[in-house]
Amino acid sequence: GSHFVPLLFRRPCSAPPSDAAAGADPGRPRGRHGGRAHAARASPRRQARDLRPLALLHPPHRPRPARLRRRSPLRPPPRPDDAVDRVSRLPDALLRGIVSLLPVKDAARTAALSRRWRGVWRSAPLVLADADLSPSPAASALSRVLGAHPGPFRCVHLTSSCTEESGHLLAPWLQLLAAKAVQELVLVSSWFSLDAVLPAAVFGMATLTRLHLRLWKFPDTAGLPPGPGVSFPNLRELGLCSVLMETRDLDFMLDSSPVLETLFIEGNLFTLRLRFVSQSLRCVQIIGSFLEEIFVVNAPRLERLINLEGWTPHGGCTKVKIGHAPKLQLLAYLQLDAGNHVLEVGNTIIKAGTRVSPRTMVSSVTVLALDVRFGVRNDAKMIPSLLRCFPNVETLHIKSGKCDLSTGKLNLKFWHDSGTVECVRSCVKRLIFHDFRGDRSELAFLKYFVETASVLKQVVILLSAGSTSAEEVHSKVAKFKRAGEISVALVTGCSDLQGRYKRGSEFPLGDFFFLLKFPSANY
Amino acid sequence: MAATPADASSSSSEAVVGGEKSNKMITLISSDGESFEATEEAAKMSVTIKHMIEDGCADDGIPLPNVPAKILSMVIEYCNKHAADADDTNKHVADPADADEDDDNNNNNASAGEKEDLKSFDASLVAVDQATLFDIILAANFLSIKGLLDLACQKVADDIKDKSVEEVREIFKIENDFTKEEEEAVRKENAWAFNE
Numbered sequence: 001g002s003h004f005v006p007l008l009f010r011r012p013c014s015a016p017p018s019d020a021a022a023g024a025d026p027g028r029p030r031g032r033h034g035g036r037a038h039a040a041r042a043s044p045r046r047q048a049r050d051l052r053p054l055a056l057l058h059p060p061h062r063p064r065p066a067r068l069r070r071r072s073p074l075r076p077p078p079r080p081d082d083a084v085d086r087v088s089r090l091p092d093a094l095l096r097g098i099v100s101l102l103p104v105k106d107a108a109r110t111a112a113l114s115r116r117w118r119g120v121w122r123s124a125p126l127v128l129a130d131a132d133l134s135p136s137p138a139a140s141a142l143s144r145v146l147g148a149h150p151g152p153f154r155c156v157h158l159t160s161s162c163t164e165e166s167g168h169l170l171a172p173w174l175q176l177l178a179a180k181a182v183q184e185l186v187l188v189s190s191w192f193s194l195d196a197v198l199p200a201a202v203f204g205m206a207t208l209t210r211l212h213l214r215l216w217k218f219p220d221t222a223g224l225p226p227g228p229g230v231s232f233p234n235l236r237e238l239g240l241c242s243v244l245m246e247t248r249d250l251d252f253m254l255d256s257s258p259v260l261e262t263l264f265i266e267g268n269l270f271t272l273r274l275r276f277v278s279q280s281l282r283c284v285q286i287i288g289s290f291l292e293e294i295f296v297v298n299a300p301r302l303e304r305l306i307n308l309e310g311w312t313p314h315g316g317c318t319k320v321k322i323g324h325a326p327k328l329q330l331l332a333y334l335q336l337d338a339g340n341h342v343l344e345v346g347n348t349i350i351k352a353g354t355r356v357s358p359r360t361m362v363s364s365v366t367v368l369a370l371d372v373r374f375g376v377r378n379d380a381k382m383i384p385s386l387l388r389c390f391p392n393v394e395t396l397h398i399k400s401g402k403c404d405l406s407t408g409k410l411n412l413k414f415w416h417d418s419g420t421v422e423c424v425r426s427c428v429k430r431l432i433f434h435d436f437r438g439d440r441s442e443l444a445f446l447k448y449f450v451e452t453a454s455v456l457k458q459v460v461i462l463l464s465a466g467s468t469s470a471e472e473v474h475s476k477v478a479k480f481k482r483a484g485e486i487s488v489a490l491v492t493g494c495s496d497l498q499g500r501y502k503r504g505s506e507f508p509l510g511d512f513f514f515l516l517k518f519p520s521a522n523y
Numbered sequence: 524m525a526a527t528p529a530d531a532s533s534s535s536s537e538a539v540v541g542g543e544k545s546n547k548m549i550t551l552i553s554s555d556g557e558s559f560e561a562t563e564e565a566a567k568m569s570v571t572i573k574h575m576i577e578d579g580c581a582d583d584g585i586p587l588p589n590v591p592a593k594i595l596s597m598v599i600e601y602c603n604k605h606a607a608d609a610d611d612t613n614k615h616v617a618d619p620a621d622a623d624e625d626d627d628n629n630n631n632n633a634s635a636g637e638k639e640d641l642k643s644f645d646a647s648l649v650a651v652d653q654a655t656l657f658d659i660i661l662a663a664n665f666l667s668i669k670g671l672l673d674l675a676c677q678k679v680a681d682d683i684k685d686k687s688v689e690e691v692r693e694i695f696k697i698e699n700d701f702t703k704e705e706e707e708a709v710r711k712e713n714a715w716a717f718n719e
Binding site: 087097111117 | 653
């Protein structure tokens with residue numbers, strides 16, 4: 001009999017559920033006053049509480065350590081309105097920690113609580129989001145806060161203060177931030193015009209560990225001196241969101257950031273060719289941008305290269321060139337297009353029919369994502385050759401691209417005729433099929449895959465909205481050979497980016513790419 | 524898990540296979556003399572305890588003179604929950620591109636359901652009276668359990684947020700020991716923070 005277990009999920013694309021209220025777990029004992037009162041402790045040898053499975057009493061044969069004081073068997077429940085000021089008795093470091101979790105106005109107000117509290121806010125590193133300053137936009141309040149706090153500035157998010165009216169204040173603000181050792185900076189322009197040029201003062205912020213920019217024109221780096229005084233010796237994360245810049249500006253940033261680990265690019269409006277030469281870079285995530293070429297020249301620590309939702313002008317596609325990237329584990333998405341060069345490994349351009357050799361293999365990759373139009377024969381024909389370059393893929397994502405004009409369907413015979421693909425045969429454990437429409441070509445590929453992949457354990461099919469129904473797909477897939485040996489999950493209602501890649505999906509996130517989000521102040 | 528010098532001679536340890544998780548139980552002794560057991564993995568969520576284990580001081584139980592039994596059992600519960608969750612790794616390498624550097628308990632590999640469970644567990648753990656909450660803070664600080672410390676401090680911060688100075692004093696029983704002049708001076712210094 002078949003162990004094929006159909007699972008149907010309705011993915012909620014709305015906001016995640018709110019935090020469960022306290023006391024959500026009905027199994028816990030609740031004291032009268034809602035505190036975590038213990039039940040009676042009548043005997044010295046208590047039984048292990050089954051609600052706390054691993055907080056057991058020590059085994060009986062060991063001598064009990066001496067008690068320091070006697071306690072009555074029945075502990076009275078705690079009084080919630082006990083009149084002791086415990087918070088003020090916490091050590092300074094903890095008070096500072098608590099205050100730095102507050103929005104800036106609340107944090108600054110704690111100075112008026114008592115003498116003990118007076119100096120706490122100023123002695124804690126500043127956490128400031130201008131959204132918390134009113135009225136908004138709050139240029140003058142911002143200037144006052146930046147002046148009032150002596151520093152260091154741990155985290156500053158300016159998402160509404162950078163307007164055209166306050167434009168003259170921007171460079172002084174950046175200088176102030178630099179002087180007060182700002183670590184994390186989010187700078188969003190509200191100009192909505194290409195005149196919003198980021199002041200060159202941004203290059204003076206050597207204490208930055210994280211920098212996210214949105215809607216700016218990057219200052220011209222051509223005139224800046226390169227070299228020994230690097231601009232960003234501590235920068236680990238850089239985000240560029242709708243930032244207008246030249247390729248050499250990005251090169252400059254990479255050159256100036258010797259410990260940069262994460263690069264995040266979104267909504268890049270102009271064609272760029274990206275070259276990655278970085279000893280430190282570990283993750284590159286590109287969303288909604290068009291790039292002619294992504295060339296990983298020499299990135300010995302690069303583990304993830306993600307290019308999502310890129311758009312290509314008619315006839316274009318993004319070429320990915322892999323030079324030296326020995327640790328590359330995740331590569332997404334390669335957009336298959338027979339009319340263009342899609343992948344180049346070690347100076348060899350990979351096409352349908354390219355002979356495989358060790359030089360053309362990227363054996364470190366275990367998660368691979370391909371974007372392919374099954375309706376375009378020549379595009380789909382590239383799949384086997386491409387897969388042969390990645391012999392150790394364990395998780396394969398296939399995104400079914402739309403095409404206006406189908407040039408013929410590929411049937412099962414084609415796939416079997418294309419020869420063995422080693423990673424399919426013996427490596428791939430998980431297949432995730434995005435935007436599945438139930439076309440015959442898609443089904444043929446799926447059938448080939450399920451029947452050939454001998455270590456395949458799980459298939460996840462994300463159905464494209466408004467196409468086929470889950471029941472239909474179920475019934476077809478159930479008929480494949482080996483269908484009983486794998487778990488197949490069908491997911492409906494997730495056609496948008498957020499729905500698919502939202503953190504905390506129903507599946508272990510290893511199946512979906514973890515997306516960096518544009519940071520918002522973390523309180 | 525590297526074997527500590529104590530492992531070889533300790534009679535209470537279980538076999539530690541190289542490279543795999545140890546099932547060794549660690550005994551923790553509260554300030555009032557009660558003993559609790561926790562797995563080594565859970566116990567090591569406390570950096571303080573982790574160092575003691577690695578230094579080989581853990582064999583006869585670790586006395587924690589600063590932590591009363593009631594609090595210690597809650598701390599252990601937290602560690603068990605979060606250690607079990609962090610352990611739920613699939614084959615993929617932990618995400619190097621993690622935006623939340625401060626989030627120790629970043630469970631990339633937990634499903635949404637598990638994460639919700641964890642969140643509601645955390646919420647109920649700190650939904651306690653003030654005395655207990657501050658005891659948890661002090662214990663988490665002493666034991667160096669960052670996730671628990673952040674969680675408890677965030678609860679205090681949440682109780683302060685959006686309240687006036689008078690209200691915060693009332694909630695936490697903070698005595699206003701300013702002179703009238705001092706208080707005026709403080710409010711003036713940060714006037715921008717006080718215009719409600």
